[in-house]
Amino acid sequence: MTSKIKRGVSLYSFQEELFLRQLSVEECVAFAASIGAKGIEVLPEQNMPSFPELGSDDVAWWREMLARHDAHFTCYDMFLDTKVRKDREMSDEEQVASIRRDLELANRLGIRNMRVLVFVRPDILERCVPDAERLDVHMGVEVHAPWHLEHAWILRTIEVADRLGTRHLGILPDMGIFMKHYPPEFRDRFLRQGARPEVAQFIIDSHEQKIMAEYTIYEVAVKMGGNKAEVAMAETLRHAPYANPKRIGDYAPYFRHIQAKFYGMTEDCRDPSIAYDEVIPELVRAGWEGTLSSEYEGNRWIQDAGPVDSREQVRRQHVMFERLIAEAEASH
């Protein structure tokens, strides 16, 4: 069976080189297309300097640039600055207006998926559904660690989508929720910051055994007299869940796009941390149709130690995707 999984890249993956002006957005798109990842996820607040006043010339530039590389947009990553003012939070009306602005920009850019930050309230999104339907943009609430597919907060959005019977509200999983093993990039940075190797190993072993984070934090901070780096490392366990990949099929109808988070690939193109080898077979089994969009986030863990090569990391992840998709299709 040939699956309907498509491959893409979020420009988030190249944040190191984009920030330092070592790559232009067009160079990132050209690279993604060259490895067959033609679906481009964009963060307008990162990649479009004129945001939020996007002119028709800006829109035309993006469309033509993508066409030059035989690429296309997949997803628009929105933000909601509820704390734009120091003296008060945004009112509900202001939040709805901000989301409507993003839905309209997404529509003008020809983008049909919008990544909604996980903290956005379901009742606010409910008020935005008529606009999302009118503009034909799917609002997917980002299921980001430490939330997971069956977290009660996420289920509230699904409940709203079911009640309204809409195809324009759902979720958008970030694969960081499937962190089966502790990332070596995290460990190495805490070692550079002064964590003792035996304490770091204790934390890794605790994660491997899926011990609840609070037990390990107490062990490290109190019983082991952990230093600052060790306590900080233990605290990362709060945000390092391994959700059950077997539940993917139950939720597949609610998502059309995936943020394929990763922190670093080995030279032989394996992810030592996130369980893509379990996730991709479930996506294939579910007959899921959508884009696996690379989200490389390793730069912030290694940039203190040396140069970052986001393109090589993304390339390796796509070698892995091709292998895992082919294997899953063959055995399905």
Place this chain on the structure above:
Amino acid sequence: MFEKYLIVEDSLRNVAGGFEFQARLGYYRGLGLSMVEDLAVAINGAAVPREAIRFNEGKGPLRLAEMETAYDRRWGFGEPATISVDWPEPLAAGAHRLALTERLRVSYMPFPSIRQSETEVCIAG
């Protein structure tokens, strides 16, 4: 995040009434200026009073108190902005320790995001 790159290399210089340098926002997107809660500067270990600092992303200098309500201006992703400091005397030629702390009000975070950077910078003689 991006701590290593907050202070733009070789950007420190003396100007009339003080010194200035270029800095980047330690975040993976641009941010409205009203959400930059504080920019703290220290030179050679001496903290600079908040009132002595001005910020300019290109649309004109603002005191930090004015920045709090600059709702229509943004600090772009990776864009160097000028941070000016009122200082009684010119910095001597040679090496100086320059520290910058950015405190950002990121709406989806329960606490302020704090980015700190300290680096040795030289002023040409």
